[in-house]
Amino acid sequence: xxxxxxxxxxxxxxxCYSLLGPDTVVVTVLAGVPPKGVLGDWDAAGGAxxxxxxxxxxxxxxxxxxxxxxxxxxxxxxxDSQYWRDGAPPALDGLDAYLTGDVYAPAGIGNSDHVLxxxxxxxxxxxxxxxxxxxxxxxxxxxxxxxxxxxGDALLEEKLAASRCYATQLVQxxxxxxxxxxxxxxxxxxx
Numbered sequence: 001x002x003x004x005x006x007x008x009x010x011x012x013x014x015x016c017y018s019l020l021g022p023d024t025v026v027v028t029v030l031a032g033v034p035p036k037g038v039l040g041d042w043d044a045a046g047g048a049x050x051x052x053x054x055x056x057x058x059x060x061x062x063x064x065x066x067x068x069x070x071x072x073x074x075x076x077x078x079x080d081s082q083y084w085r086d087g088a089p090p091a092l093d094g095l096d097a098y099l100t101g102d103v104y105a106p107a108g109i110g111n112s113d114h115v116l117x118x119x120x121x122x123x124x125x126x127x128x129x130x131x132x133x134x135x136x137x138x139x140x141x142x143x144x145x146x147x148x149x150x151x152g153d154a155l156l157e158e159k160l161a162a163s164r165c166y167a168t169q170l171v172q173x174x175x176x177x178x179x180x181x182x183x184x185x186x187x188x189x190x191x
Contacts, residue, residue, distance in 0.1 A: 110136030
């Protein structure tokens with residue numbers, strides 16, 4: 001079994017779609033549903049009126065995207081940093097129970113949430129293979145993640161279709177990372 005640890009509800013598809021398949025479980029760590037009345041900055045900028053509803057939408061988007069690869073989704077209940085009331089990250093207790101088989105984790109490029117998840121995975125599984133975080137690596141470099149995986153045309157089209165499932169995120173991501181979808185045909189892993 002292959003376990004791909006995803007920080008947010010889109011990172012595995014954007015960053016390492018070529019690793020996904022019927023024998024893959026994608027464990028999304030910061031997929032918790034915030035309480036009613038919370039509206040995070042990122043969600044508000046994306047037009048959401050309720051972060052609770054937005055996360056439920058994002059979970060459904062993730063299920064649809066991963067279904068295209070035949071992968072199974074596991075959504076953990078840790079909150080994304082935009083919902084942390086005191087700014088302190090959660091202790092990712094219980095994550096180790098999911099880290100069996102071949103484990104892939106984010107390299108932590110360009111996003112503090114990704115660093116948090118990478119460090120939690122490596123604390124339990126120092127043998128985990130790291131994948132370059134897209135689209136952040138497109139801007140910040142690949143941080144020594146050397147092994148390039150070039151997607152063939154058919155797989156790239158499937159990946160782009162899966163990426164478009166994240167409709168709640170695409171406008172903001174395109175604004176922050178212009179043309180990022182064009183760079184999704186090249187993925188990188190540490191080995």
